[in-house]
Amino acid sequence: xxxxxxxxxxxxxxxxxxxxxxxxxxxxxxxxxxxxxxxxxxxxxxxxxxxxxxxxxxxxxxxxxxxxxxxxxxxxxxxxxxxxxxxxxxxxxxxxxxxxxxxxxxxxxxxxxxxxxxxxxxxxxxxxxxxxxxxxxxxxxxxxxxxxxxxxxxxxxxxxxxxxxxxxxxxxxxxxxxxxxxxxxxxxxxxxxxxxxxxxxxxxxxxxxxxxxxxxxxxxx
Numbered sequence: 001x002x003x004x005x006x007x008x009x010x011x012x013x014x015x016x017x018x019x020x021x022x023x024x025x026x027x028x029x030x031x032x033x034x035x036x037x038x039x040x041x042x043x044x045x046x047x048x049x050x051x052x053x054x055x056x057x058x059x060x061x062x063x064x065x066x067x068x069x070x071x072x073x074x075x076x077x078x079x080x081x082x083x084x085x086x087x088x089x090x091x092x093x094x095x096x097x098x099x100x101x102x103x104x105x106x107x108x109x110x111x112x113x114x115x116x117x118x119x120x121x122x123x124x125x126x127x128x129x130x131x132x133x134x135x136x137x138x139x140x141x142x143x144x145x146x147x148x149x150x151x152x153x154x155x156x157x158x159x160x161x162x163x164x165x166x167x168x169x170x171x172x173x174x175x176x177x178x179x180x181x182x183x184x185x186x187x188x189x190x191x192x193x194x195x196x197x198x199x200x201x202x203x204x205x206x207x208x209x210x211x212x213x214x215x216x217x218x219x220x221x
Contacts, residue, residue, distance in 0.1 A: 068109075
């Protein structure tokens with residue numbers, strides 16, 4: 001039984017590592033993760049075939065970022081300690097918005113990839129305000145986008161863009177967290193800290209936690 005657990009754990013870690021490595025490779029190698037079909041490529045095709053060709057093109061390029069997003073969202077939901085999220089990523093804590101704003105540039109991903117990551121933070125116990133700030137800030141304010149902006153438009157505009165994106169994300173996240181809908185949404189996924197702490201004392205085996213993380217990613221997919 002123990003040997004099976006070890007093999008299962010290794011396989012799941014390899015699966016997770018595969019998507020993380022592929023995502024890093026795509027970013028470093030400037031591999032496009034979006035469809036490359038142009039209007040000229042689609043000309044002459046039957047009308048019914050165009051969406052199929054485009055979706056296949058998207059699947060060929062987008063599977064890396066989507067696989068990465070679903071895997072990492074599961075890791076967020078399963079492995080980030082609930083007490084940490086309640087303490088540092090609650091909508092009631094100003095520092096949570098600061099953490100979300102400065103964490104966002106590290107994720108050089110598109111908005112499609114950010115949606116599962118946003119869900120992972122919410123399920124992990126994060127507040128709707130900081131999670132939404134993270135969701136909005138990352139695509140507009142990630143390191144690669146900032147570098148390209150500096151190269152194309154200059155550092156003055158790049159700095160203005162970074163400040164505007166960060167401030168806008170914080171304001172929107174804060175406003176949403178104060179709405180009745182935002183409060184209800186947050187209460188749905190956040191737990192009482194005392195209850196959470198007692199639950200966290202009983203840890204499941206690593207293979208079961210990894211499996212739960214992957215199942216969560218599959219659920220989001």
